[in-house]
Amino acid sequence: MKLRRRHVQLRHGAAAVGDTPLSAGGTRIGRRRLMAAAAIAGLGVAPARAHHGWSGFDPDRPLYLEGRVSKVRWQNPHAEIEIEIPAGLKKPVDLTKRVLPPQAAQVDGPALLAKAAVPRRADRRWTVELAPLTRMDAWKVPELKGGDAVSVVGFTYRDESGEPVVRAEYLFVGDRAYGLRSSPAA
Numbered sequence: 001m002k003l004r005r006r007h008v009q010l011r012h013g014a015a016a017v018g019d020t021p022l023s024a025g026g027t028r029i030g031r032r033r034l035m036a037a038a039a040i041a042g043l044g045v046a047p048a049r050a051h052h053g054w055s056g057f058d059p060d061r062p063l064y065l066e067g068r069v070s071k072v073r074w075q076n077p078h079a080e081i082e083i084e085i086p087a088g089l090k091k092p093v094d095l096t097k098r099v100l101p102p103q104a105a106q107v108d109g110p111a112l113l114a115k116a117a118v119p120r121r122a123d124r125r126w127t128v129e130l131a132p133l134t135r136m137d138a139w140k141v142p143e144l145k146g147g148d149a150v151s152v153v154g155f156t157y158r159d160e161s162g163e164p165v166v167r168a169e170y171l172f173v174g175d176r177a178y179g180l181r182s183s184p185a186a
Contacts, residue, residue, distance in 0.1 A: 074144075
């Protein structure tokens, strides 16, 4: 009988012992009830892929990748592509001569292109983290499709450890270059 009474009390807003009342739109909610609701709400959600922060990436060793797009995820928090790079990838001799668009952020693009190197690791499939969709739209980057040829200069994890992931600084599609650190310069 006690359990049934307590259940009725909770349904009518009585806080459980140890609950800290929180306010949500004028309604007092117990911490336990809030945590239970959050847990239940998350049951139908597919597990999300971890979002990578900048701190694990090596800003002193930009990488150059080129290849064909094999998978596209055009969604937030940022667009991503997977590319297949050819065996024996080499840095193009004319990479430093590519024209780079001005960005709102201060980026020494020519220095990045000059320092860029091909990966030391043997992975042929790389995930390339691009930019948030609002920034991709500001640059007018066409939505990429499987089979598209692209090249990228960006950063991977220190010592190229972990997953084969690159955060793109520059994306090259056809004869166009897109600076993805910030919006286009005004």
